[in-house]
Amino acid sequence: MGKAIFEQINGSFALVLVSNCGVISVENLCDLSCKLKEMKVPVVKLSSRQTLVVVGSSEQLQEVEKIAPGYGFKIGNFGTQVRNVKGCSAGEGLCKRQLDTALNLGIELENEYFGIETPHDFKIAVAGCPRGCTDPLCADFGVITKGKDKFDVYIGGRGATIKPIHATKIYNNISRENVKVALKHVLDIYIEEGNKKERIFRTINRIGIEKFVNKDVEENKKQHVDEDFLAFI
Ligand code: SF4
Structure with a gap:
């Protein structure tokens, strides 16, 4: 805007x-x-x-x-646009608590969606572990890394208000690629169904959260090899 x-x-x-x-x-x-x-x-x-x-x-x-x-x-x-993405320090070889890298994912999402017009402002936050230093539960679209190529996705959070709202989880353990598919779907539905100046948590309350869930996005059940564990044995 x-x-x-x-x-x-x-x-x-x-x-x-x-x-x-x-x-x-x-x-x-x-x-x-x-x-x-x-x-x-x-x-x-x-x-x-x-x-x-x-x-x-x-x-x-x-x-x-x-x-x-x-x-x-x-x-x-x-105003009514996708804002810059908040990404934590979970970069390659950086934060010791990270369960997988998340910073590069945040940068990719920012490069793809920054400035897209939405019914209200739209904030994205990505964190490399459940500690959530970037407040993903207060974001319109929040991502929390749970393990190697496993991410949980939350939508409809709201911070910076005297009535904060915790976001609701819509996916468990999905892959990095599927996080992108999930975000595209959430934005498509929000842009199509959201009323002017309606924050996404209100759209969710009005039309139901199910519409924001892409049924093609499945949990990533693939087991990843733990290199440290292999080195240990
Ligand atoms: S959210 Fe986790 S991985 Fe990211 S900076 Fe905080 S502690 Fe590190």
């Missing part, structure tokens, strides 16, 4: 920059930072949605908007 540029109380503006579930290369971070310093941008802030918020004058931010893609950033959005 719109670009995420917001006027602040003191008359300055804040521009939201998005990058791959919050992953920024050291080079891009360094180069953008030098550029902002050169432009005398006073401050940047990390948001709870893993974005980089640049605060400055309207003129400064118009310039930042132009140069940010050159440093690997997209301009944030707000």
